[in-house]
Amino acid sequence: MTTIGLAGSGELASFVARQLAKSHIVRVLDTNNGSLNCDGAEPVDNATDLAKDADLVVLCIDSDEVREALLRSPDWLKAGSAKNRVLIDMSQGDPDDTRSLAKDLSEVGITFVDAPLHTENTEEAPDATAIFFGGSETVLQSVRSVLEAVCPKVIHCGEAGSGHAMRLVVAAIAACNRLITYECAAMGARNGLTIADMAVVLNKSSGYNSASARVLPALTANTQTANVTLGGWANDLRKASALGMRYGAPMLIATMARSTLDAASNRLGESVSVDRLAQIWELDSGLPAPGAG
Amino acid sequence: MRVGYIGLGAMGGALARHLIGKFPLSVFDLNRKAVDAFVELGATAAATPAELARNSEVVLLCLPRSSDVEAVLFGADGVAQGLSSGKIVVDQTSGVPAQTREFARQLEEVGVPLFDAPVSGAMATAIAGTISIIASGPHKAFQTALPVLQSISPNVFHCGERVGNGQTMKTVNNMMNVSCRLATLEVVAMGRKFGLPLEVMTEAINATTARNYTSQGMLPAIAQGRKSTKFWLALQVKDIHQAIGLAAEQRVPMPIGGAARSILQIGLNSLGKDAELEQMIGVIESMADTKFVDAATNVKSLEAK
Numbered sequence: 383m384t385t386i387g388l389a390g391s392g393e394l395a396s397f398v399a400r401q402l403a404k405s406h407i408v409r410v411l412d413t414n415n416g417s418l419n420c421d422g423a424e425p426v427d428n429a430t431d432l433a434k435d436a437d438l439v440v441l442c443i444d445s446d447e448v449r450e451a452l453l454r455s456p457d458w459l460k461a462g463s464a465k466n467r468v469l470i471d472m473s474q475g476d477p478d479d480t481r482s483l484a485k486d487l488s489e490v491g492i493t494f495v496d497a498p499l500h501t502e503n504t505e506e507a508p509d510a511t512a513i514f515f516g517g518s519e520t521v522l523q524s525v526r527s528v529l530e531a532v533c534p535k536v537i538h539c540g541e542a543g544s545g546h547a548m549r550l551v552v553a554a555i556a557a558c559n560r561l562i563t564y565e566c567a568a569m570g571a572r573n574g575l576t577i578a579d580m581a582v583v584l585n586k587s588s589g590y591n592s593a594s595a596r597v598l599p600a601l602t603a604n605t606q607t608a609n610v611t612l613g614g615w616a617n618d619l620r621k622a623s624a625l626g627m628r629y630g631a632p633m634l635i636a637t638m639a640r641s642t643l644d645a646a647s648n649r650l651g652e653s654v655s656v657d658r659l660a661q662i663w664e665l666d667s668g669l670p671a672p673g674a675g
Numbered sequence: 676m677r678v679g680y681i682g683l684g685a686m687g688g689a690l691a692r693h694l695i696g697k698f699p700l701s702v703f704d705l706n707r708k709a710v711d712a713f714v715e716l717g718a719t720a721a722a723t724p725a726e727l728a729r730n731s732e733v734v735l736l737c738l739p740r741s742s743d744v745e746a747v748l749f750g751a752d753g754v755a756q757g758l759s760s761g762k763i764v765v766d767q768t769s770g771v772p773a774q775t776r777e778f779a780r781q782l783e784e785v786g787v788p789l790f791d792a793p794v795s796g797a798m799a800t801a802i803a804g805t806i807s808i809i810a811s812g813p814h815k816a817f818q819t820a821l822p823v824l825q826s827i828s829p830n831v832f833h834c835g836e837r838v839g840n841g842q843t844m845k846t847v848n849n850m851m852n853v854s855c856r857l858a859t860l861e862v863v864a865m866g867r868k869f870g871l872p873l874e875v876m877t878e879a880i881n882a883t884t885a886r887n888y889t890s891q892g893m894l895p896a897i898a899q900g901r902k903s904t905k906f907w908l909a910l911q912v913k914d915i916h917q918a919i920g921l922a923a924e925q926r927v928p929m930p931i932g933g934a935a936r937s938i939l940q941i942g943l944n945s946l947g948k949d950a951e952l953e954q955m956i957g958v959i960e961s962m963a964d965t966k967f968v969d970a971a972t973n974v975k976s977l978e979a980k
Contacts, residue, residue, distance in 0.1 A: 522852040556883035558858035572925035589851030591887030631865035
């Protein structure tokens, strides 16, 4: 049985650990004091112990600083044997940094690949959930079964860095879907439409998007659609926006989405679910909150 | 039930065709060729909107704008002159809800209910008879006219008793469609600049919560070198102006809708009044200085066709 060392933090890392622990021996290094929860995984105290005897090492860290500290000083990885030097980054990094890191790490015998996971709700996975792999086809084949243990949908996007770039594309459009849905639904509601009618009609018409399909019925039923955080989304959109600037892509709407998410994160807090964005539109549009009668 | 249809343009003509052979049908349009085509199929040409209304129990209209509806209803030889109590007017125009409510109020004074029933969907769905019809207004009149609407498409929704709600719903739908379309295209353009292939991005987007009507329809069409829309850009801009107007009336902020409107306006100003919505693909490409499909891939796609 493959032994996997997972360094991570937050709900996404906990989800990855739980999925892997169903079919693998998993050791976990909590990089943020108690935010990584997984029954059945063996906790370790430091990165060196994590890498020792691990067949694969996986990063899924929601702090850019912690992730970069581990990647920029990779001596801890040398605790493993030569064949164990595959490092899979399931966090969200900057695609160009990932390209550059993959090159640097290859010079010290470490194969670094990116395989970030996109989901809005780990409790609903694998629905609308996918892993975007950046690295060679050969490496993908060698780790595919591990990745599929986390999520059956694995898409090969190109060389190292491509997985991170793809996830930013997906995250930006997913965020736009949701923000557009709130904005348009607020306009409809203020003009006399019910959310229930919009949930039916828009999702059978050309306005359909993944957010309208989930969010509008949930607003009517006062239920949740997501357990990813506003802070996480804002961070993704900052990276997407930076990539757009670097490559000369205007991204007028996605850049506005970045600003909106940062503002919402500042108003409501980084750790709240993206479902709470509904509150922003209710307040800013003068709508009554759901259930307020 | 005797039915009359006014406005045989691209959309109105496609909708009215479904009524031929199912109801005694009178038609009116300023375009004589369009009328003649319907007469050849068995419809009766009315000399004026008033004559059409005299000969019909249900009068449907599908015109470019609410101002056109007002002229056809209340102008010289207008529909109102041929109406009498018990008849029904159905407005399929993508009109302004408040103006449509005012038309309904005026006709109510002579005992004629008017409700709105705009359509939402691609031209292909109008022709196929599967387009969404989004109605609102007095329930009794809606139920009476429902067999007529269901002959056009079985996908009929009723969004409450308030006249104009259907047009509001269509406006919301248009805004969501356009905003998601432009957001998707501009982000995919960024992905192209990084070097991600369009086909792989399309697969990734459609596998996740990024999916939307554009990712499922337009992105595969671009990859295959075919068109996926048939709509005038100027009309799309008109629709979006209407959405922004509805938001402003109710003091609802629409920052993304405003950005989408501006991008469309740039496209219309750059391409000219005869541009089609499909040409916005090229506008987004040029704004990002990239191509969604590599020239070599495009040649292969055309050869395969």
